Amino acid sequence: MDKSKRRFKKYSRGRCRFCRANVQYVDWKDIHTLSRLSTGQGKMFSRKRSGNCARHQRQFKAAIKYARFMALMPYVAR
Amino acid sequence: MRTYEGMFLLDSAQAVKDWDATVGVVTGILQRYGAELALNGKWDERKLAYPVKKQRRGAYYLAYFHAPTDAITKIRGDLLLREEVLRFLILALPEDQPVPDTLEVTTTIEDDDDDDRRGFGGGGGRGRERRESRGDREGFSGDGEESSDDDGGND
Numbered sequence: 162m163d164k165s166k167r168r169f170k171k172y173s174r175g176r177c178r179f180c181r182a183n184v185q186y187v188d189w190k191d192i193h194t195l196s197r198l199s200t201g202q203g204k205m206f207s208r209k210r211s212g213n214c215a216r217h218q219r220q221f222k223a224a225i226k227y228a229r230f231m232a233l234m235p236y237v238a239r
Numbered sequence: 240m241r242t243y244e245g246m247f248l249l250d251s252a253q254a255v256k257d258w259d260a261t262v263g264v265v266t267g268i269l270q271r272y273g274a275e276l277a278l279n280g281k282w283d284e285r286k287l288a289y290p291v292k293k294q295r296r297g298a299y300y301l302a303y304f305h306a307p308t309d310a311i312t313k314i315r316g317d318l319l320l321r322e323e324v325l326r327f328l329i330l331a332l333p334e335d336q337p338v339p340d341t342l343e344v345t346t347t348i349e350d351d352d353d354d355d356r357r358g359f360g361g362g363g364g365r366g367r368e369r370r371e372s373r374g375d376r377e378g379f380s381g382d383g384e385e386s387s388d389d390d391g392g393n394d
Contacts, residue, residue: 178348188345191344191346191347192344194347231299232287232288232326234288236289
């Protein structure tokens, strides 16, 4: 029904969400953001799914691993 | 000298009993090897995502400090011997990144920024996955008041 609206949204977002927020370094302590970019099982979203650019997806990958080590995020959720 | 960001996961029982003494263990070690503390303080006290050294809760102490590069190995060695410190992570801050003004973490993605949760997968799998992720997210981002099954052991 509101196909046009959808298409607009798709084009308007364009860039990765960290680029849009002008983030230099993805913060590994920002659990809220990290959990928004991972599944309920604690797995990371793919680039396709998160829409991250290559640079920020690499940073996100490292960040989530630091967060897991510090028991802020689960390695596996039960 | 470089600037480091250190997060220390402290035994929550000890931290509740005597926060200053518990943190004193960490700061004592840092200062013994010539570290100058910049911004530091209690970061959070929360339920851990998984048990660490059989502890289900932990207190986080976050410190930014300047230290000689060769001191870090010694600091690590000393921290490993202390029982109060369950786990720690010391990272060198990138040269172009200044010490932040507060310990508070600024959230990049707000709750209403929900566009990327749709439009992938489609079909049957989607409904299932979304439901599953909803439930679980509340599980580990909430402050740990949910009932945890204490089966211990096989984590």
